[in-house]
Amino acid sequence: MAPAPKYDQQTQRKMILAAAEQCINEASITDFTMAKIARIAGLSMGSVYKFVQSKEDIVLALANESFTHLSSIFDQVLGLELSAPEKIIAISLISPLKLQLFEFDYALQTYATNEAVIKKGSTYWTGKIIEAQSRCESSFKLALVEAINAGELEDVPNLSEAIEEIIISGWAMTVGYEQVQRVQQTKQIIEGTDSLLAPLPLNHPIIRSSVRLLNSYPWRQPINDASLKHIEQKLIALDLR
Secondary structure, eight states: OOOOOSSOHHHHHHHHHHHHHHHHHHSOSSSOOHHHHHHHHTOOHHHHHHHOSSHHHHHHHHHHHHHHHHHHHHHHHHTSSOOHHHHHHHHHHSOHHHHOSSTTHHHHHHHHTSHHHHHHSOHHHHHHHHHHHHHHHHHHHHHHHHHHHTTOBOSOSOHHHHHHHHHHHHHHHHHHHHHHHHHHTHHHHHHTOOOTTSOOOTTOHHHHHHHHHHTTSOBSSOOOHHHHHHHHHHHHHTTOO
16 A cells, blocks of 8 residues: 655645745746756655646646735725725735735746746646636626625716726736836846835826726716825725835
8 A cells, every 4th residue: 555645735735836936036937847846845756746737837826826815915905995996096006015925926927828838737727827817807896896886886878898998997007007117127127126016106107097097987986186095094004005
């Protein structure tokens, strides 16, 4: 009879992901080996391959952890006693450092949604990524639907289309802004002096643009300067800013 495994599956999972994080920190998101992960984790290659089938699965597994972390923070913010537009702005005002699970989060999330990685990933881990991303989107949809049911958004002929517009345009602005900043701050990133982890000031252009976008819809209570200060205080109370 084969001996019982030294660690249960949950413990092995944590050991493998911790080893993968160390490997990527020492190398890069693309330059790591399964053998080194097994060695650092203190597990056999067979044990590692019971959990993941490839390097792409490692990337997807870590990305799933990252997206799950984001979802938990978004749920905290979306659960605050704020209006729907205030909740959306609040997401942009969270300190990026509080959203960070791994030092390489940005590269991880970008790489994990690359077509080549997804195609090479196993069905299990690609499914986990889809679930994690869907949770984020569902939270925003639920917050908007509840706001609409409460009468916060008035005189909109097609509410489902309005919800889609608000979600996709909001994501496009915030994610697009981060990409633009990284291009503009390439030199500072190389030097290690970039400020991408600093929280955005209330009068930052992307915040002003987001407010302008949201206020183009007929909210009962549009966003104003007092709203922004109120949002900031709520985030500070949660230690998210």
